[in-house]
Amino acid sequence: MKTYTLNNRRFLCILTALVVAACCAPGGYARPSTVPDTNAADEAAIRENVRGMEVGWNTKSGALFAKSFAADADYVVVNGMHIRGREAIAQGHQRIFDTIYKNSTVTIAVKQIRFLRPDVAVVHVQGVNKVRQGEETREMNAMITLVLTKEKGEWKIAAFQNTQIAPDQARTSVPAR
Numbered sequence: 001m002k003t004y005t006l007n008n009r010r011f012l013c014i015l016t017a018l019v020v021a022a023c024c025a026p027g028g029y030a031r032p033s034t035v036p037d038t039n040a041a042d043e044a045a046i047r048e049n050v051r052g053m054e055v056g057w058n059t060k061s062g063a064l065f066a067k068s069f070a071a072d073a074d075y076v077v078v079n080g081m082h083i084r085g086r087e088a089i090a091q092g093h094q095r096i097f098d099t100i101y102k103n104s105t106v107t108i109a110v111k112q113i114r115f116l117r118p119d120v121a122v123v124h125v126q127g128v129n130k131v132r133q134g135e136e137t138r139e140m141n142a143m144i145t146l147v148l149t150k151e152k153g154e155w156k157i158a159a160f161q162n163t164q165i166a167p168d169q170a171r172t173s174v175p176a177r
Helices: 007-024 040-058 060-065 084-099
Strands: 071-076 082-085 104-117 121-135 136-151 154-166
Touching: 040 060, 040 084, 040 104, 040 121, 040 154, 060 084, 071 084, 082 084, 084 154
Parallel strands: 071 154
Antiparallel strands: 071 082, 104 121, 121 136, 136 154
8 A cells, every 4th residue: 555645645635626626617627518608688688579570560560570680580481481681571571561461460479598609599489370351360370480699789580480380289388488
């Protein structure tokens, strides 16, 4: 059995303390982080961004609806059509607000916000579009997936995917976060 001198023991204690400190420090080896730090202000800003789409739709303003989007956003419509850019999103929505969706209202509810990085979030939104047609009101339900990015302190939608929920399909609810 080997005996350690006082200097060897002191060295081992210091080395152990350094390893423990390195492992427990932010970004240290033993502290894997899969979820970046987020704050309530970012979540509130994201919810407000989503709310802007709802207000734009219900006031029938393509420009206000599209204000929530990044200038180079990708927007995939429920039928698979791919629209590129905030300006095209605004113009396309103004056309449908003036025609087929002029008698419609939308309700949008954020179901989940997941931060991939402090400046990137995936947001799942449940939407209900009610369209009046004469005496009847038709209701369409959708699950919307958004990717938002934070640039210059402002959250904007970089990508939008709209998926219609079949009327006969049971809706599964995602817990709000």
